[in-house]
Amino acid sequence: MKATNIVVSLVLFALSAGVLLGTWHLPYWADFAPGSAFAPFWVGFAGVVLAVVLLVGTLSEHDGTPHSFPDRRGLMRVGGVAVGLFALLAAIPLIGFIPAGILFCLYLLLGVERRPLLPTIATTVIVIGLVYGVFVAWLGIALPRGAFGV
Numbered sequence: 001m002k003a004t005n006i007v008v009s010l011v012l013f014a015l016s017a018g019v020l021l022g023t024w025h026l027p028y029w030a031d032f033a034p035g036s037a038f039a040p041f042w043v044g045f046a047g048v049v050l051a052v053v054l055l056v057g058t059l060s061e062h063d064g065t066p067h068s069f070p071d072r073r074g075l076m077r078v079g080g081v082a083v084g085l086f087a088l089l090a091a092i093p094l095i096g097f098i099p100a101g102i103l104f105c106l107y108l109l110l111g112v113e114r115r116p117l118l119p120t121i122a123t124t125v126i127v128i129g130l131v132y133g134v135f136v137a138w139l140g141i142a143l144p145r146g147a148f149g150v
Contacts, residue, residue: 016047
């Protein structure tokens, strides 16, 4: 698993650096809104940081035992997340981004992760509030609306 993590971190680093270098000439900010380099810069930056963290963490591991394949419960959780993501993609055009995001957060935290109800509701409100605050209120980006106009 150590070799796999090293290869993955190097590939992630190369791809992220490619995004940063490939969009270097694009404007980061245009008048009053983010420019065409805004999202690629932050995605590339996050990728570089995550690649370095993965590489350093992998190289500093001293335990020689290999990671085992997930058990049945782990595979069910991975499958549950995949099903939730596909359902999210299908629901966005029908009910809108915000309601679909709320349902997705609730599904992940209550259904997949089996978290308590009150922290789940608080987390969902905070996450959706941050998404709305950043993209709609701050950046002025219109999120997809569904049949109900939400």
